[in-house]
Amino acid sequence: MSAKKLLILPGDGIGQEVMVQVRRIIDWMGKKRGVAFDVSEGLIGGSAYDVHGTPLADETLADAMAADAVLLGAVGGPKWDDLPFEKKPERGLLKIRKEMGLFANLRPAVVFDALVEASTLKPEVVKGLDIMIVRELTGGLYFGQPRGIETLPDGQRKGVNTLTYTTSEIQRIGRAAFDLARKRRKKLTSVDKANVLECTVLWREEMIKLHKEEYSDVELEHLYVDNAAMQLVRNPRQFDVMVTENMFGDILSDCAAMLTGSLGMLPSASLGAADATGARKALYEPVHGSAPDIAGKDMANPLACILSFSMCLRYSFDMTAEADMIDNAVKTVLAGGLRTGDIMAAGKAKVSTTVMGEAIVRELDKMG
Structure with missing residues (x-):
């Protein structure tokens, strides 16, 4: 070999x-x-x-x-x-x-069976938990332009970061998530903030299109990120694969991590x-x-x-x-x-x- x-x-x-x-x-x-x-x-x-x-x-x-x-x-x-x-x-x-x-x-x-008690949530909530969070990693707020801190004419300072995604960026992370879901329990939850952010309106539209054209055998649901965070601590076992943009994924994956009891796992x-x-x-x-x-x-x-x-x-x-x-x-x-x-x-x-x-x-x- x-x-x-x-x-x-x-x-x-x-x-x-x-x-x-x-x-x-x-x-x-x-x-x-x-x-x-x-x-x-x-x-x-x-x-x-x-x-x-x-x-x-x-x-x-x-x-x-x-x-x-x-x-x-x-x-x-x-x-x-x-x-x-x-x-x-x-x-x-x-x-x-x-x-x-x-x-x-x-x-x-x-959540390993031996560590059910390590979680801060009740054992009946987390026992058997097995979630995969798919986070887009090279776009979004962490890399979008323009960005920076500037001083305005009146002396105030302004910080700027830009949330941006293209169709191709959304499609490639969508396919990665759908492919994983297809190999697991065939359920994908796409997380966005489409009620506020136009960029994630595009995200949702592209996920729907991808689902219809290539992955109709996988169940697709959509959640706003604030609701997704709540649901992760209310009933985490409802999820299989979750997919979302860079910053949302950073936050939600750390939240999901602590369901297991320790980031060290x-x-x-x-x-x-x-x-x-x-x-x-x-x-x-x-x-x-x-x-x-x-x-x-x-x-x-x-x-x-x-x-x-x-x-x-x-x-x-x-x-x-x-x-x-x-x-x-x-x-x-x-x-x-x-x-x-x-x-x-x-x-x-x-x-x-x-x-x-x-x-x-x-x-x-x-x-x-």
Whole structure:
């Protein structure tokens, strides 16, 4: 089997610690499953700024463009809070997404049976929850022009951001979401604010057209974003796949994340368009941030990063069996009572980042 080219960008804070545990699983795959990975490592975010004076060096971006997939830890921290806006660690993340053309962000929100009690919602509300939020990632308010802050003639300051989408941008994220829904429970919820924002009137019109012309076998419903937020905490299991624009998706996916009890449990995938061979540029990262308050203390939950690697195997390398092995190992370890601090509960065993990673590898060993 030819080597799969993988670029690892641990980033800042706990990103570096959780990625160590992913490397152990990558090594295990090579030794026990005969899967060859050509792994290289680079810098992004604050760690890249410290070395290169920029949160994403041109050489690192070139490596990412040449890789079959990119695994990222986390970026940011108070150390870099006073940097100019364009130098902040988060700008490196936005740039790599934009330059790689990663327009579709997939964020699953799954409640593992062993963690039902970790959610702040009642168990009967979240038990069995399995949602996929598809967020448009390269357009909308985060990238629209004009943008900026200006001083008006009367001395007031004005901030401007622009919400903009084209037909083709809406259609490509719509197809990605419909395709996912078709493989799951055949229900898609499109979230907009079409009662106020003309841009999302266009969004809704294009989703309706796409549904009618290409995906009539999938159930399509529309919700305003404020109602969608309410419904996520009222009755989240009504949803299967949700699709929405960039900023709405950012907010709703974090809301959905906390239904599961911890951001430390949730992976994500950011995918580009398929080329002539069917291959896509792809970046995988945990939803959690860099958590500088616990960085370097061997306390972070590595499971979101490990599950992000599982998504990498599933979506970039078509290694469904290996991805299932990782997912099942996580379920088994949690069922056995091991917990990092963020998901700790009475009667469970609190363990470190390292011990949690070791436990996952031991379960993989049992599966062979």
